[in-house]
Amino acid sequence: xRPYIYVPAATIAGELExxxxxxxxxxxxxxxxxxxxxxxxxxxxxxxxxxxxQVTPRADTEVCYIVSGRATVTDGxxxxxxxxxxxxxxxxxxxWSGRWEVTETIRKVxxxxxx
Numbered sequence: 001x002r003p004y005i006y007v008p009a010a011t012i013a014g015e016l017e018x019x020x021x022x023x024x025x026x027x028x029x030x031x032x033x034x035x036x037x038x039x040x041x042x043x044x045x046x047x048x049x050x051x052x053x054q055v056t057p058r059a060d061t062e063v064c065y066i067v068s069g070r071a072t073v074t075d076g077x078x079x080x081x082x083x084x085x086x087x088x089x090x091x092x093x094x095x096w097s098g099r100w101e102v103t104e105t106i107r108k109v110x111x112x113x114x115x
Contacts (some may be wrong), residue, residue, distance in 0.1 A: 005037050012067060012109060016047055026051040030102060031088070042113040052101040062092045062112035069106030074099045 012034075016033035028051025036044040055076075068086040076097040084106075085106070086091060 002038070005043070007037055011035070012045055014075055016045060019046075019075055022048055022051060022053055024056075025051045027051045027107065028102070040113070041111065043109075045107065045109055047105060047107040048102050049105050050102045052099065055096065055098050055100060057095045057097045060112050061092070061094045061114065062110055064090050064092075064108040064110045065104045066090070066109040067109060068101065071102040071105040071106050074101075 014035075016035045019032040019034040022032050029049060030051025030053070031049045032046045034044055036042070038044075047069075053088040066084055066086055066088045070083070070085045073082045073084055073090065074080070076099070082090070
């Protein structure tokens with residue numbers, strides 16, 4: 001049985017640990033920061049500075065609540081672009097591929113690894 005996890009709002013908005021550049025970036029300077037809540041089911045807060053990268057087929061599904069910032073996410077299969085910002089929820093399913101282009105430092109609460 002997994003433990004109950006409670007994370008207060010101040011923690012979500014607080015300082016995160018530097019986590020290096022977003023792997024595979026090809027534009028901008030997308031330095032990332034992170035705060036992990038749980039490692040078995042990967043949950044936490046992730047932040048990324050402006051930049052872009054391709055997403056190769058995902059290994060698992062990720063659900064994200066966008067806390068702040070802006071990005072354009074383009075679906076590789078359809079070419080449809082989505083302008084995402086604070087308050088939005090996105091689901092990137094297993095095997096999804098596409099492109100992220102962060103235009104304003106973005107912060108999200110994420111959960112993945114449950115496929």
